[in-house]
Structures are given as C-alpha cells and as structure tokens.
Amino acid sequence: MRNAITKALALPALAxxxxxxxxxxxxxxxxxxxxxxxxxxxxxxxxxxxxDLVNLPExxxxxxxxxxxxxxxxxxxxxxxxxxxxTAVTQGGAAMLTDVLNESGWFIALEREGLxxxxxxxxxxxxxxxxxxxxxxxxxxxxTLIAANVLLEGGIVAYDQNIQTGGAGARYFGIGANEQYRVxxxxxxxxxxxxxxxxxxxxxxxxxxxxxxxxSADVFRYVKFRRLLELEAGVTYNEPAQLAMLSAMESAVIxxxxxxxxxxxxxxxxxxxxxxxxxxxxxxxxxxxx
Numbered sequence: 001m002r003n004a005i006t007k008a009l010a011l012p013a014l015a016x017x018x019x020x021x022x023x024x025x026x027x028x029x030x031x032x033x034x035x036x037x038x039x040x041x042x043x044x045x046x047x048x049x050x051x052d053l054v055n056l057p058e059x060x061x062x063x064x065x066x067x068x069x070x071x072x073x074x075x076x077x078x079x080x081x082x083x084x085x086x087t088a089v090t091q092g093g094a095a096m097l098t099d100v101l102n103e104s105g106w107f108i109a110l111e112r113e114g115l116x117x118x119x120x121x122x123x124x125x126x127x128x129x130x131x132x133x134x135x136x137x138x139x140x141x142x143x144t145l146i147a148a149n150v151l152l153e154g155g156i157v158a159y160d161q162n163i164q165t166g167g168a169g170a171r172y173f174g175i176g177a178n179e180q181y182r183v184x185x186x187x188x189x190x191x192x193x194x195x196x197x198x199x200x201x202x203x204x205x206x207x208x209x210x211x212x213x214x215x216s217a218d219v220f221r222y223v224k225f226r227r228l229l230e231l232e233a234g235v236t237y238n239e240p241a242q243l244a245m246l247s248a249m250e251s252a253v254i255x256x257x258x259x260x261x262x263x264x265x266x267x268x269x270x271x272x273x274x275x276x277x278x279x280x281x282x283x284x285x286x287x288x289x290x
Contacts, residue, residue, distance in 0.1 A: 159186050165180070
C-alpha cells in the first residue's frame with residue numbers, strides 16, 4: 001500500500017517539476033537522452049539582425065570598402081579547464097565582416113586581408129604575358145586594382161564572462177528538476193575612415209549577449225527495502241560565441257549605414273526610404289545608461 005502511494009505521488013511530482021523547467025524541457029531532456037543526431041553541412045544560421053541587414057533600402061551607389069583586419073582585442077581565453085590556451089572569440093573577424101558587408105548590399109568589399117596572395121598571382125600573370133606559349137587566361141593585360149573609398153577598421157574589443165547567472169529548481173519526495181543559466185557579452189567596434197583625409201567618419205560600438213543554460217532532472221528514491229531508484233538526465237545549451245559576434249557585426253554595419261545617411265556620408269536611392277522601419281529602429285536605438 002505504501003509503495004502504491006509513493007508511486008501515485010511520484011508521477012505528479014515529476015510532471016510538476018518538469019513544468020517548472022518550461023515546456024521545452026521535454027524536448028531538451030529527450031535530446032540529452034538520445035542526442036540531437038547527425039546533421040549535414042549547411043549555411044551558417046543567422047539571427048534577427050541578418051534579416052534587418054538584407055532588407056535595408058537600396059543605396060544611391062555602392063561604397064568601395066577595404067577591410068585589412070578585424071582583430072581580437074579582448075585578450076580573453078576560454079575558462080579553465082577547457083582553456084588549452086584557446087581564445088574566447090574567433091580570430092576570423094575580418095572574414096566575417098567581409099561577408100556582412102557583401103550581404104548588406106551597400107558595400108563592395110575589396111580583398112585586402114589576403115592582398116599579398118593577390119599580388120603574387122598578378123605577378124605570375126604578368127610574367128606569362130611575354131611568353132609565346134602562355135595559357136589563354138594569361139594573355140589578357142591586367143587592369144589596375146580598384147582603390148577603396150572608405151577603410152573599415154575596428155575589432156572585437158571586449159568579451160565579458162558571467163555578467164549574470166541564475167537558476168531555479170524544485171524537489172519533492174526525492175524527485176527534482178532545475179535550470180541554470182549564464183550570460184556573457186561580446187562587444188565590437190566598427191569605424192569608417194575617409195581614405196583621402198584619414199578622418200574617422202563614423203564609429204559605433206555594439207554588444208550582444210551570449211546565453212548558456214543547463215536543464216536537468218533526477219529521481220532518488222527508495223521504492224522498496226534495499227531497492228534504490230536513481231534516474232538522471234540533463235542537457236546544456238551554449239549559444240555559439242561566433243554567432244553572437246556575427247550578430248553584433250551585423251548590427252554595427254546597420255548602425256554605420258544609418259549614421260552615414262543622416263550625416264550625408266552616403267545616400268539612399270530613394271530619399272523617402274529614410275522612413276523605412278528598419279532604419280528608424282536603428283536610428284532611434286539610443287545608448288543605455290547603466
């Protein structure tokens with residue numbers, strides 16, 4: 001009789017504790033038990049800032065932009081024991097920024113990070129121009145390289161860990177569940193510089209949180225004399241830092257475009273598009289005073 005009462009109480013308690021963890025707990029615990037499974041290669045997923053980026057109004061003319069580097073200036077390494085001297089943020093910032101510029105539709109990105117490789121290939125072509133048996137693609141004279149209108153500089157300037165942590169849990173008759181979370185933050189700086197004068201036209205700082213959470217449930221219960229039942233399941237989700245950084249870059253580029261329109265550094269194809277909801281959202285996005 002006592003065992004029957006225990007089981008009757010255990011099932012509602014388990015349902016109650018799982019409900020506290022949210023409706024997604026069932027799926028998360030299922031993933032923890034069986035794994036997410038194998039996936040094929042795909043395009044890198046993007047956040048809401050990407051949707052805003054690709055839906056910007058058309059420019060009057062695209063801007064020739066050069067990006068030489070977009071360095072990690074944080075000096076941060078992954079926390080022990082997972083460090084192994086690995087940096088907390090990606091070292092491929094320039095490649096990611098170039099992709100963001102191309103996706104925006106406002107910039108023509110010029111190759112500068114691998115400029116030496118480009119110059120080497122051009123030397124090979126020039127060397128083949130005077131040869132009678134040169135391949136067909138070496139017989140066409142090379143045009144000069146295109147010069148940029150603006151230089152885009154900046155970098156990943158901060159990566160703050162554990163700026164907020166917390167969680168909640170419940171336990172009843174040896175059956176419990178809990179959820180914990182942690183918030184990090186990445187900050188990037190992007191500057192547009194006039195090539196001819198060297199003057200900094202616009203400079204923006206954008207930040208994006210990096211969210212991590214862990215959900216677990218367990219049962220620790222004597223179901224019979226000298227018979228102990230132990231069940232445990234859990235799953236941890238860590239938002240990829242590079243996706244957060246990519247989103248911060250996308251936001252920085254949109255802010256840079258918006259500021260440039262307002263200060264007549266560049267122009268819209270249709271001036272009435274200044275009332276575009278996306279532009280208005282970013283133009284009205286003011287700095288938060290802590």
